[in-house]
Amino acid sequence: MIPTGKVFLISGVTDMRKSIDGLSLIVAETLEMDPFSESWFIFCNRTRDKLKILFWDTNGFWLYYRRLEKGTFKWPRPSEDGAIHITKQQLGWLLSG
Template identity: 50%
Template sequence: MLKNLSADNIYIVCGHTDMRKSIDGLAAIVQHQYQLDLFNNSAFLFCGRRRDRLKVLLWEDDGFLLLYKRLEGGKFNWPRSKKEVRNLTHEQYIWLMQGLSIDQPKAIKKLEGGVDIC
C-alpha cells in the first residue's frame, strides 16, 4: 500500500471512523472537525473499529483519490485517542503500514534546533 506516499503531509485521524463513509463524508470530517485544508497535497488516513481496514483520502490536481486497504491477517496498530489528528512523518507512515506503532520507543528522535559541540 503506497510504501512511498507522495504527499507533503500525512495525517492520521486517531480513533475509529465509520468505514461506510465515502469521499464526501471523510472530507467533511477533515474540514469540519479538524479544520484542515484538503487541497494542500496532504493524505488523510482513517481506520475502522476492527482495525483491519483503512482508507486514505488524497487530493490530486483534478479530484480526490480514495484508497482502501483490508488486511487478511493482522491489525493496524492504530492510535485510539478520540478526536485527535496527528501529522506523521513518512517513516511513521511506513511503520504503520508494517503493523508497528507510530510511536517507536527505540527510534532515534530528531533534535530540534542546533546542538553546541565543544
C-alpha cells in the same frame, strides 16, 4: 504513489461506509483542516483491520483502501487534536501491516 505533503493519522475510529465526500467533510469540519491540501488523511475502522487514505491531487480526490486478512493496525486512541502528524517512513511501516 508517494505523498508530497504531510501525512495525518485521524485518531479514534471512522465509519468505513464513508467515502470521499464524508471523509473530506470530517477533515474540513471536525478537524478544521483543508482536504484540498497536498496532505494525506488516514482513517481506521473500529476493528483496526481496514484503512482509508484520502488526498487531493491536482484536480480530484484519491481514496485508497487497505484491508488486512490477518492481524490489526496499531492505531492511536482518540485525542483532542484528532489528527496526528506522522512521517512518510512511519506511513510505510503502517501500510506494511
